[in-house]
Amino acid sequence: SDSGYNAWLSYPVLPHGSLYDQYVKWCGTVKVTEENETIQAALQEWRQGIESMLDIKVSSESEGLCIAIGTFQGGNAVIRSVFAEDTIAKVGSEGFAIRTRAEAGCIAIGGSTPAGVLHGVFHLLRLIGSLSPIEQLDEVVNPVNGLRMINHWDNVDGSVERGYAGRSFFYENNRIVDDLERIRDYARLMSSAGINAISINNVNVHEWETLFISPAYLPDVSRIAGVFRVYGIRLFLSVNFAGPMHEGELETADPLDPGVRQWWKNKAAEIYEAIPDFGGFVVKADSENRPGPFTYGRDHADGANMLAEALESFGGIVIWRCFVYNCKQDWRDRKTDRARAAYDHFKPLDGKFNDNVILQIKNGPMDFQVREPVSPLFGALERTNQVIEFQIAQEYTGQQRHVCYLVPQWKEVMEFNTHAKGETSLVKHIVDGSLWGNRYSGIAAVSNVGNNKNWTGHLLAQANLYGFGRLAWNPDLSAEEIASEWISLTFGTDPVVSGTISRILLDSWNIYESYTAPLGVGWMINPEHHYGPNVDGYEYSQWGTYHYADHQGIGVDRTVQTGTGYSAQYIGSNAEHYDSLEDCPDELLLFFHHVPYTHVLHSGKTVIQHIYDAHFEGAERAAELLTMWSGLKERLTEDLYVQVEDRLQEQAGHAKEWRDQINSYFYRKSGIEDINMRSIY
Ligand code: GCW
Secondary structure: OOOOOOHHHOOOOOOOOHHHHHHHHHHOEEEOOOOOHHHHHHHHHHHHHHHHHHOOOOEOOOOOOEEEEEEOOOOOHHHHHHOOHHHHHHOOOOOEEEEEEHHHOEEEEEEOOHHHHHHHHHHHHHHHHOOOOOOOOEEEEOOOOOEEEEEOOEOOOOOEOOOOOOOOOOEEOOEEOOOOHHHHHHHHHHHHHOOOEEEOOOOOOOOOHHHHHOOOOHHHHHHHHHHHHHOOOEEEEEOOOOHHHHOOOOOOOOOOOHHHHHHHHHHHHHHHHHOOOOOEEEEOOOOOOOOOHHHHOOOHHHHHHHHHHHHHOOOOEEEEEOOOOOOOOOOOOOOOOHHHHHHHHHHHHOOOOOOOEEEEEEOOOOOOOOOOOOOOOOOOOOOOOEEEEEEOOOOOOOOOOOOOOOHHHHHHHHOOEOOOOOOOOEHHHHHOOOOOOOOOEEEEEEOOOOOOOOOOOOHHHHHHHHHHHHHHHOOOOOHHHHHHHHHHHHHOOOHHHHHHHHHHHHHHHHHHHHHOOOOOOOOOEOOOOOOOEOOOOOOOOOOOOOOOOOOOEEOOOOOOOOOOOHHHHOOOHHHHHHHOOOOOOHHHHHHHOOEEOOOEOOOOOEHHHHHHHHHHHHHHHHHHHHHHHHOOHHHOOHHHHHHHHHHHHHHHHHHHHHHHHHHHHHHHHHOOOOOOOOOOO
């Protein structure tokens, strides 16, 4: 077996039956007339997928029913005859039209660009791989979000910041790798999931990576861009705001200094010389000790606009991150609230950014915790391009040792109603640009891949990578649909396998949440590496991450009257509900309120009893995941079975550790017994 390397492009053999016969009837012949490298990649993918799933040979010669693929302008007569002008007019630059036309003897996939055609081919392969009928196809499919981006936190020394799947497959020993085979397979996976933009280096740009935009590295960076280009993906780089000083040329990085502005303009010209379709820059500035405009008394708009000006004439964009907060906070200071920071920094700058700047906002106000409210910046920026940032890497959700399918969490965030413009103003409509009519918009996420054979360490963590791409393409897909697609494409269509894995995935977020930090308060993890329980791990630190537990109660008071006032960053009824002890949803109670352990939740339980119950149940349910998986032993290849079994074993044991540390901590603090008298230490 391939150990999971082929992931959702494994193309498992399909069961014989009427659908199989239908596929064989249509799919054995393919007609392509264009030489374009992206169209040729689509053809190659088609061959590989069909030959593997149907166990037949694909020919381009034979007569009879066929698949025709190509662009509308590409000279393929079949494509032209199948699609009407008004259909063609509906197909955007990355979308496609697909139609079964018995009269023409073909299923045609047409796009206005080669990338669109490629997406169409992946679409049909996905339909077949999940046993959908193909004899009545007639649809136009366009991606909902413009930017569908993956951010790598890879360093050129080969390490990956918050990487849980081995080392980087882009870099080794301060060089870009020679062999691009794995990167090509990665591009196939990303493209098939719908991704169209990838930044390849860490937002914390260190010494060597600062030179990625200089002649020392540009030729190699451009080799990677060439691989991505074939699959319709644009390459981006994270840049160091202090770059102009690093190459020893300038003594300042002040964004209003004419010399600095010229330096970036020259850089942009050099970059586009090497990579004509370069996407642009990702920037982490004045954040966690990274350099930025603050050093020169300038603001984020000054910084971002300078870079934007340099890229504008080449069609490039600046993606400026909003993860800006005081990371040197005094824990004794109860007024400073990290949750407030992004809004406080960026709301006043709304409307001040150039047209080709996009602000990248983390989904929550803190940092990718298992539970956080939605960032109040969504809804607050009416005249600024923005993308949402998720973290596929499971930094705070089990580090790809525990299973935690994050698509349901992302869905919840995307469906959140901000009330920013009229009654219904969902995050997904801010993110897709439709609410405010933005020039650029979309969705980005921190990657969870590395050089482990199966890409993601935990095989089931592949579902998050696939799911992110699919959700970025179409946020209306459900978490269930995405899970079920991923399972069929990866493991085949056995309904028992599908039922079990789907349940494991869909329960996993709730299970992880229940045995870790309670009721939205977050953290309680070991400092630095962030794995495993440590209730006070960040309690007396400078990072702004506190739970304030004492012998009477727990939680962060973020109300207007007595707390940090964070709740007022929301609009209308959201602000009211979060601010109110009565109306605040249970799962976020301790994010917004400090309450006694005896406070009664909407569920009817006291906070302390909720903590005990959730932790006992969570650990038990984690152990059941292993039992459920064991039922698949005879149905999966041994290699795939065993690698997940190992991880689920670790999770079951580790969930107990979480349970016992959290329960014991709160029992000792509160002195309140568990009403069920279970073992607490
Ligand atoms: O989640 C935190 C991580 C840092 C990361 C930072 C960020 C790249 O712990 O490792 O730095 O967020 O998003 O910039």
